[in-house]
Amino acid sequence: MECAVDAQSLISISLMKIHNSRTQRGGIKLHKNLLVSYVLRNARQVYIKEKYAEIYRMQQYEEVRTVCNEIQELNPLDLDSEDADDEDQARAACCGDETSLCHRGAAQPAVHVRAPSTLLGCCPFEDSSKESEPCEYRSCCMEASPVSHFDPFSADNIRHCNKTTVLDLDTHVVTTVENGYLHQDCCCDALQGGQGAQSPAKKRKGEFGGCVSEAEDVSDFTAARKRAKREDCSYSNPDYTETSNISNLISIFGSGFSGLLSRQADLEQICSKQALAGLGAWTRAIVAF
C-alpha cells in the first residue's frame, strides 16, 4: 500500500461515510457507497490477515505470559511506582516485541490502590462476566498512525490514543476502555465525559489473559476505533452519541456485498476454519438501497 494508513482506521472512516450517506440530500448514492464498500472489503482483508498473524505470534508466548500472570497475582494490591516499573518490565519481557498489542499507552505506573473486586471489574477478561461476551475481541488502541504528509484537512491530529472501543456484532453493545476503565456505553460519551478528567492510569492487567483466551474469538468482532481528530469533528454532533446509530450501521453492514468476496479463497487459506465461521457477519452482503 502506498501510504502509511492502517486498515482499522480505514474501516471506521468507511463506516462513517456509509452512515453519513443515509442523511445526505438526494438519497443514498449507490455508486459512492459501492466504492466505499470496496475499500471496506480491502481494509477488512488486510486487517484480518494482520490480526491473524499477530495472534499466531502471540500464541507462541502463551506459556511465558501465563507465568507472568501468576507472578502478578501474588501481589495484586501492592502497586507503587517501583513495582509498577517492575511489572512493566515483566510485561515487556512477556510480550517481547508484541508492542502492538501490549499497549504502549498503558505502560504507566498505577497510582491507586484498589480492592481486588474493583480490579476485577477493571479487567473483565479475567472475570467470569467475560463469559457473557464471548464474541468480543479486544483490540488495543495504538498510537495514532501518522497519515501521509499530505493531510491539509487535519493538521495537529497525531495524538496518543488511550482508548479501545469494541463493538459486539451480536449484542450490539459498544464498549470503551479508557486508560483501563471500562465504560459500558458509547465511546463517544466516554470521550466527551472523560476528556477533561485525568483518570488514574490502570494496569491493563487483563489484556494478556484476555488476548490469549480470545485468540479463538478474534474473528467475530468489529473494532470501531475512534481517533482523536475524528472524534473532534464527528462527535460534537449529539446524534453520533447514539449507540443505536452505530449499531444500526453495523447491523446494516452485517451484510456486505457478497459479490465482493472473490478473494474468499485467499482468506480460507490463511484463516482457520474457526476464524472463518466467526466471519459470518462479515461475509454477508450489504443490503442495498
Added chain:
Amino acid sequence: INGPGGDMQWCFSQVKGAIDDDVAEADIISTVEFNHTGELLATGDKGGRVVIFQQEIENKSQPQFRSEYNVYSTFQSHEPEFDYLKSLEIEEKINKIRWLPQKNAAQFLLSTNDKTIKLWKISERDKRPEGYNLKEEDGRYKDPNTITSLRVPVLIPMDLMVEASPRRVFANAHTYHINSISVNSDNETYLSADDLRINLWHLEITDRSFNIVDIKPANMEELTEVITAAEFHPHQCNTFVYSSSKGTIRLCDMRASALCDKHSKLFEEPEDPSNRSFFSEIISSISDVKFSHNGRYMMTRDYLSVKIWDLNMENRPVETYQVHEYLRSKLCSLYENDCIFDKFECCWNGNDSVVMTGSYNNFFRMFDRGHRRDVTLEASRENSKPMQVLKPRKVCAGGKRKKDEISVDSLDFNKKILHTAWHPQDNIIAVATTNNLYIFQDKVN
C-alpha cells in the same frame, strides 16, 4: 498544441459568475455544453437553473473577440421534489444538458436532474402584434359598439425576448440516479442512464420508454458494479456505449436484441498489480465516456488518467494520459476528504486532435495526441486580464521545487474543475470552476 509555429497558446476571454469567494451552493456549476454550432453555450447548476450564453455574431470578423459570449437566456429547469413513498428528497441539481440539432428557428435542449428529463424550447421573439380591433393596447377589451372600422393588425419590432418553455417532461422512468443523457444521431430518440439501467426514449413520447440495459442483479447483495456514463455513437444510430464503476466499457448494438444486456464489445485494460491499493476500485471507476467526433475512438476518464480507445481494439487503450499521477500517493487523504469520489469529465476538440480534462487547484489539462504534448493551465481571477496569455503551470511531485512550480501539498482541493467543453468548430473552450465559467480562446497572432 496544433497550429503553425508550434505550441498553441491560450488567452483569457471572459469569466462569468460571482466574484465573491463565499460560494452559494445553488451557484455551483454542474454541467457545461456547447450546442452543435458553438454559437450557444449552456450551463446548469446545483440550484436547478440553466443559463445559456450566446456568441456575439458581430465580433466574428474580429478574430480576437470571437469568443465573447453574453447571457442569452436564464430559466429554472428543475425544482427540488420530494418522493413521499420513499421519503427521499430529489435534488434539483442539473446533472447533464444535451442540445438537439437545430431544425427550425427555435433551439431545443434536454436537461436532467437525478430523476426527470425535460425538453426545453428556447425561442426568440422580436416582433409583436399591434392594432387589434377588439382589444386596447393594454389588453382590455373594447366595447364592440364603439368600433366603427376594421383594420388588420400588424407586427412591429420589439426588443428581443428569449423565451424558454418546457415542451416535454420525461418522468418516473428511473429508480436510481440519472448520470447521463445522449441524443441519438437519428434526432428522434435519446437514451438516459442511471446506476443500473439505460432507457431509450422517443423525443415526442413521454409516457413510456424502452429499457435497453438492465444490470440490476436479482439479489442486490450481489451487486458489484454500476453504470457511470453512457453515450450514443455520433453516426451509428444503433450503437451506444456505457461505462462502469469497474473501469470497463461496453459497446452495444440495438439491432442485436431488444435488451442489450449482452455487449457486442467489452473494453477493459487489465489492472497493473504493482499499483494495487485499498483504493484501486475507486480510482478505476470511469467518470466520463465520450466518442470522438469522427466516431472511431472513444475517451474515458478515471480518477487519475484519460484513456483513448480504438473501437476496434478491446483489450487495451491506444493512448493513456496521466492527469495528476502525483495524487497516487495521496489517495488515503483524498478518500478521507471525499475528493477521490470527484467525477471529472473530459472532452475532444473539433478535429479530435486534442483532449481536455480538469484537475484540482483550478488546473485543467490538455493532451495533444498528435504531437504528444501536454499542458497544464489554470483558471483563476488573477490571470483574467483581457486577452492575457495563460502561462503553463507545473506541479512539483517531489524533491526540490523549482521556481514557479507548485508543490502537491499546496494544491487547493476545494478548487476543482470537473466540467469543461470545447467549441465544436473553433479553438474556444469553456472551463467551469466551482461557481465561475471561464472562456478562453487560442491566441491570435
